Amino acid sequence: MTERLPHEKGFHISWDQIHRDSRALAWRLDGQGPDDGAWKAIVAITRGGMAPAMIVARELDVRVIDTISVKSYDKQTRMDAKVLKAPDAELMGDGTGVLIVDDLVDSGKTLELVREMYPNAHFATVYAKPKGRPMVDTYITEVSQDTWIFFPWDMALQYVEPYRGTD
Ligand SMILES: O=P(O)(O)OC[C@H]1O[C@H](OP(=O)(O)OP(=O)(O)O)[C@H](O)[C@@H]1O
Ligand code: HPA
Numbered sequence: 001m002t003e004r005l006p007h008e009k010g011f012h013i014s015w016d017q018i019h020r021d022s023r024a025l026a027w028r029l030d031g032q033g034p035d036d037g038a039w040k041a042i043v044a045i046t047r048g049g050m051a052p053a054m055i056v057a058r059e060l061d062v063r064v065i066d067t068i069s070v071k072s073y074d075k076q077t078r079m080d081a082k083v084l085k086a087p088d089a090e091l092m093g094d095g096t097g098v099l100i101v102d103d104l105v106d107s108g109k110t111l112e113l114v115r116e117m118y119p120n121a122h123f124a125t126v127y128a129k130p131k132g133r134p135m136v137d138t139y140i141t142e143v144s145q146d147t148w149i150f151f152p153w154d155m156a157l158q159y160v161e162p163y164r165g166t167d
């Protein structure tokens, strides 16, 4: 459903916008890895991090990709964050050289959990809300805490009534 209470505002992101913003994130991360600027792998926090991670990986020419599956929300209700699937332990180590990508940071609980597991990884999100900002190393756009971000994979084009309505 598209209900957004208790969030005051909705920020609706198109595919074009997430593509542009994910590219901007990639460009900001370019050359920032510890090994001559290179990143050894990208880990997407599923599911929301997968689209941005793919775009970042393409821009930065990273071919080693893994996933960590964290479930934190049921619809718009926060639960305790839980790791459902971890990435390859040998690849990860303590996270050095690994870029961990998610679509957004909200309360920061998801990243806090993943940071505990990989303290030396670099954490990047496309969008950030103020509460979660300390958990993220690099992000592109900040929105207010009372904004709910609607991603294109959760939306569809649909008819809307004209502003003045019809009889
Ligand atoms: O900073 P937090 O308050 O922890 O919230 C941010 C996380 O919540 C959402 O994922 P969700 O758990 O809803 O799963 P999904 O990516 O599969 O939609 C979002 O994609 C982030 O991963
Ligand atoms: O604002 C949001 N939008 C989509 N998913 C989310 N998960 C936590 N916060 C959000």
Ligand SMILES: [Mg+2]
Residues within 6 Å of the ligand: 045, 046, 047, 048, 049, 070, 102, 103
């Ligand atoms: Mg997620």
